[in-house]
Amino acid sequence: MPNRRWFRLIGLSILFILLLGGCSFDTIQSALDPQAPIPRAQHDLLIWVSWLSLIVILGVGGVLFVSLIRFRAKANDDRIPTQSHGNTALEIGLIALATVITILVVVPSVRTIFKTEGRIQAEDITADDIIVNVTGYQWWWAFDYPDLGITTANELHIPKGKRVILNLASADVLHSFWVPKLSGKRDLIPNQDNQLWFVTDENTPEGVYYGQCAELCLGAHAYMRFRVIVDSEADFATWIDKFQSIAPLQASTQASVQLVQVDPQIEQGKLLFKQKGCGACHAIKGYSGGAPDKPNLTNFGLRNSLAAGVLEMPADDLELKKEHLMRWLRDPQEVKPTNRMPTLWAQDDPKADEEIAAIAAYLLSLGNEAETQASVGGNYGN
Numbered sequence: 001m002p003n004r005r006w007f008r009l010i011g012l013s014i015l016f017i018l019l020l021g022g023c024s025f026d027t028i029q030s031a032l033d034p035q036a037p038i039p040r041a042q043h044d045l046l047i048w049v050s051w052l053s054l055i056v057i058l059g060v061g062g063v064l065f066v067s068l069i070r071f072r073a074k075a076n077d078d079r080i081p082t083q084s085h086g087n088t089a090l091e092i093g094l095i096a097l098a099t100v101i102t103i104l105v106v107v108p109s110v111r112t113i114f115k116t117e118g119r120i121q122a123e124d125i126t127a128d129d130i131i132v133n134v135t136g137y138q139w140w141w142a143f144d145y146p147d148l149g150i151t152t153a154n155e156l157h158i159p160k161g162k163r164v165i166l167n168l169a170s171a172d173v174l175h176s177f178w179v180p181k182l183s184g185k186r187d188l189i190p191n192q193d194n195q196l197w198f199v200t201d202e203n204t205p206e207g208v209y210y211g212q213c214a215e216l217c218l219g220a221h222a223y224m225r226f227r228v229i230v231d232s233e234a235d236f237a238t239w240i241d242k243f244q245s246i247a248p249l250q251a252s253t254q255a256s257v258q259l260v261q262v263d264p265q266i267e268q269g270k271l272l273f274k275q276k277g278c279g280a281c282h283a284i285k286g287y288s289g290g291a292p293d294k295p296n297l298t299n300f301g302l303r304n305s306l307a308a309g310v311l312e313m314p315a316d317d318l319e320l321k322k323e324h325l326m327r328w329l330r331d332p333q334e335v336k337p338t339n340r341m342p343t344l345w346a347q348d349d350p351k352a353d354e355e356i357a358a359i360a361a362y363l364l365s366l367g368n369e370a371e372t373q374a375s376v377g378g379n380y381g382n
């Protein structure tokens with residue numbers, strides 16, 4: 001029946017090609033490219049177990065293959081082969097072999113678990129550790145550094161070489177925190193204080209690492225991404241300073257009403273941010289109180305992604321940043337279906353483009369005040 005064979009072959013080829021579709025050759029989010037001690041330990045274990053498995057497969061498969069060829073029934077030969085069973089030495093040997101293989105898998109596995117999974121108790125936390133309270137929301141991440149007084153969203157800055165302790169919580173359903181190159185994976189569960197810690201070391205390149213919610217949380221789950229930025233000590237200090245140097249709300253309410261900024265578009269955007277109601281949801285330190293369960297936009301101009309990674313905000317391309325931000329503000333649901341931000345302009349609002357451009361200019365200026373000041377040659381601030 002050559003036809004059936006062909007069908008099967010074609011079917012299997014299609015399946016194989018479909019499976020290949022799941023492969024990715026850029027490794028931005030690959031656990032097979034570990035860059036920090038914990039994923040390195042997990043990777044070493046994976047490779048060790050894979051080699052062992054390969055040996056077992058080749059051993060068992062090899063014996064099977066040889067038997068199939070050597071002991072195949074010959075044509076016109078219907079003799080029954082000699083029957084034998086109960087070879088004590090062979091059976092004890094196989095049990096011993098299986099025991100050895102099991103030990104070779106279990107011992108390194110348990111050692112890796114103890115090395116990477118333990119919870120860090122309060123008394124073992126040192127002043128050197130970076131502590132972050134992580135809250136998962138449908139469909140974005142809040143990062144709150146209690147010791148530094150910083151709250152931000154979707155981008156986690158950490159200094160290279162320090163231990164990072166994350167207190168994981170969820171505001172709604174199950175989420176899961178996972179940055180394959182830097183850390184293991186752990187769920188964020190409502191009403192349960194889970195912890196995940198990881199470290200970076202001298203072999204961890206500074207730069208951006210990609211993370212992803214790894215627990216189906218409905219709606220825009222696939223767009224619930226985040227980034228971890230591993231900074232040098234100096235860059236991290238600068239980043240912290242950009243948040244800590246902003247005067248808190250009370251101190252600047254009066255001053256902020258006196259608009260002394262120079263760029264009129266930014267100034268207009270700043271006013272519109274409140275007039276259009278953005279301020280009811282989004283906090284901006286020193287300007288807007290916002291709501292604690294919405295993304296904090298303090299220093300938003302420093303970000304390199306938008307709305308949990310759905311759009312890029314490349315640092316060196318202000319035009320693209322503006323374009324992406326305006327697309328988002330015009331219609332958040334078009335960019336990230338089901339997310340919880342409303343559209344604030346009617347489809348036919350004649351002022352929409354101008355207002356959106358102004359708000360975008362304002363948001364992108366946040367954290368970049370020094371440059372804005374330089375570019376317009378004036379005195380920025382309030």
Ligand SMILES: [Cu+2]
Nearest residue numbers: 213215217221
């Ligand atoms: Cu999710």
